[in-house]
Amino acid sequence: MNKGLSTRNLLLPLFLLLMAVYSAQLFAGPVSLKIGAARLSGNVKSLHEIRWSNLTRQGWDISCGAAALSTLLTYYNDRPFSEMAITLSILKNSDPALVKKRGGFSLFDLKRFVNAVGLEGLGYGEMTLDDLETFGIPAILPVRIKDFDHFVIFRKRLGDKVIIGDPAFGNISFSSDVFAQMWKSRIAFYVVSAEEKQQLTSKDKTHNKSRLSPQDMELAIPNPDYVARLLGRIPMVPLSRKMLVYSP
DSSP states (O other): OOHHHHHHHHHHHHHHHHHHHHOTTOOSEEEEEEETTEEEEEEEOOHHHHHTTTOOOOOSGGGHHHHHHHHHHHHHSSOOOOHHHHHHHHHHTSOHHHHHHHTSOBHHHHHHHHHHTTOEEEEEESOOHHHHHHHOSOEEEEEEETTEEEEEEEEEEETTEEEEEETTTEEEEEEHHHHHHHOTTOOEEEEEOHHHHHHHHHSGGGTTOEEOOTTTTOOBOOOHHHHHHHHHHSOOOOOOSSOOOOOO
């Protein structure tokens, strides 16, 4: 048997399979290729599906925080709340003047919603990339990308790459150096159950981390003009101790 020919006969179908998997035009579904007497098959995802896998896409300029929170609730805490339900709940239960003044939602707004649905929102300051990796669960991070204040989700670190879920652009990666420049706040916000909170706070990983106060968590992602227009269309109710939560 001609070994060179045999190798080429094997490599060509494998190459075609790889091209199919990474083709931007590919639709999700089963792929099957025959290699001699054998057949390779499996399900593949389109690049668009991979880009938005386990991530809520933001629909409005103001809603990156709501979309990020929707992602953590829906995909990691089995509490499927939509971006719109979170946004309306926060707006209906916030001080309109304060929201207008700061031009957007804060981490404390997100924390109040998390508490209202029976979970715990934990904010930590002076965090490092190593800390994010050590905690081992996704976190909402306030970042600044090209002069644009934004909320994203830390997923994991792979070598020198940091994988984030961006409600505006999908699942993307940055080098560690670029990520450090974006994440100068060094704040991380976690959504956990009461049991997970006890496990998390009892571990050595949190003993030297500073928990953020409500005042520290009044960190807004500004867009004043958009917020003013949105508030003008949504009726407000007085701020109460217990948040009124819209259905998912």
